[in-house]
Amino acid sequence: MNNTESVFKELGFTYNKDNLYFHTIDTMLNAAEKLSIPKRLQLILAQPKNELIVHFPVRMDDGNFKLFKGYRVQHNNVLGPYKGGLRFDNTVHLDHIKSLAAIMTIKCALLELPLGGAKGGVQMDPRTFSADELMRLTRRYTSAMGNNIGPDYDMPAPDVGTNSQIMAWIADTYINLDNRKSVGGIGVVTGKPLCYGGSHGREKATGQGLVYVVEELLPEKSMSLENCRFSLVGYGNVGSWVGRLLCEKGACMIAVGDHTGFVKNEHGINPFELARYVEQQGGVAGFSGADKISEEHFYKTEVELFIPAALEQMIDVKKAKMINCKVLVEAANMPVTPEADQLLTSKGVEIFPAVLCNAGGVTVSYFEWKQNRQAETWELDVVDKKLKRLMNKATHRVKRMSQELKCDLRTAAYCVALKHIDEVYEIRGIFP
Numbered sequence: 001m002n003n004t005e006s007v008f009k010e011l012g013f014t015y016n017k018d019n020l021y022f023h024t025i026d027t028m029l030n031a032a033e034k035l036s037i038p039k040r041l042q043l044i045l046a047q048p049k050n051e052l053i054v055h056f057p058v059r060m061d062d063g064n065f066k067l068f069k070g071y072r073v074q075h076n077n078v079l080g081p082y083k084g085g086l087r088f089d090n091t092v093h094l095d096h097i098k099s100l101a102a103i104m105t106i107k108c109a110l111l112e113l114p115l116g117g118a119k120g121g122v123q124m125d126p127r128t129f130s131a132d133e134l135m136r137l138t139r140r141y142t143s144a145m146g147n148n149i150g151p152d153y154d155m156p157a158p159d160v161g162t163n164s165q166i167m168a169w170i171a172d173t174y175i176n177l178d179n180r181k182s183v184g185g186i187g188v189v190t191g192k193p194l195c196y197g198g199s200h201g202r203e204k205a206t207g208q209g210l211v212y213v214v215e216e217l218l219p220e221k222s223m224s225l226e227n228c229r230f231s232l233v234g235y236g237n238v239g240s241w242v243g244r245l246l247c248e249k250g251a252c253m254i255a256v257g258d259h260t261g262f263v264k265n266e267h268g269i270n271p272f273e274l275a276r277y278v279e280q281q282g283g284v285a286g287f288s289g290a291d292k293i294s295e296e297h298f299y300k301t302e303v304e305l306f307i308p309a310a311l312e313q314m315i316d317v318k319k320a321k322m323i324n325c326k327v328l329v330e331a332a333n334m335p336v337t338p339e340a341d342q343l344l345t346s347k348g349v350e351i352f353p354a355v356l357c358n359a360g361g362v363t364v365s366y367f368e369w370k371q372n373r374q375a376e377t378w379e380l381d382v383v384d385k386k387l388k389r390l391m392n393k394a395t396h397r398v399k400r401m402s403q404e405l406k407c408d409l410r411t412a413a414y415c416v417a418l419k420h421i422d423e424v425y426e427i428r429g430i431f432p
């Protein structure tokens, strides 16, 4: 029985390697073993502190009511209040949200933010909802959460299927409930619209953070962004910002895919035109600035960087066999299955891990929360500069750890985060 299995046994879980939650915790515990993190901390981190499930009805436009299941999982708050996205998606279920909450704990610790990790979700497809239905669902979810969220306790943010409008409805509902009229109430969520407590640079933050990481790590591989070819899967908020920002740095986007299809242009796809097109049409299929290609052609296209920016576990062994790149940059959380990870590594592909690459989002969320607490608005250049500084420092910590432990960047990133959490547990002690 390996370490993860024995930790799970002690917690009464049955180990199932195909379950995303076990896979997340396995990654975390393997890193913990490398650092000889005490077993008691491994047990604490192997399960979330709180798992909240709520059921609530919502009136649909046709007058009927539908019942929904909402989740909020609060993984760990030793470093500070819980923080993490809220997802509206058909794939949402408890173990899925538990994994993403644990990953938030790691991301916040890696960046040394004074925040813990959480994640929430509602299982539904927001594309089939009218704006009014979405608003009613968001407000009911918020009221069902009650005091389990709050600006000093747990602050949701946008994630897959949610956006700044939804954050504004959450803040408004939260403030109206129980007459919470204090200035700080608005800090209950981040990723809000700019006119209502949002931060400059939050919308592009995840993409911007990724670009800062890539700029730091590519020279290690004797590569640079100048004329570097890349392909992207997913052209939503994260993917489209990654596309635009990498091209501004001289890289060339030659292929893009999403749920509607795959397109390619050897001479480069204009990322701004594609972003406008996707916003109007809902996907990349039919974009006139590139040719339609098959899924197989897309994955086999030779590029320097391959960037998955859609959902978890999207790169399986079949796709990993086809991928033809030097570096795989994880923009989405856990986009690569453990088997695909092994295969890519054996092919000599370096993986830049998600917990580092996509931590820019929560970092600017932290800036937004800070601005709300101080009733301040920071200029974009201030936000960008602070983000670059924190991303660069985290990247250096990961590089150093990977050299010290002679391990891959993913293990190193988890080790940096766990070392920080362990240190704080040691100092704080365990109550009572």
Ligand code: GLU
Pocket (backbone or CB within 6 Å): 083, 084, 085, 086, 155, 156, 157, 158, 159, 160, 190, 191, 358, 359, 361, 362, 363, 365, 366
């Ligand atoms: N949903 C984003 C993430 O997974 C942002 C979380 C936040 O800003 O709190 O990192």
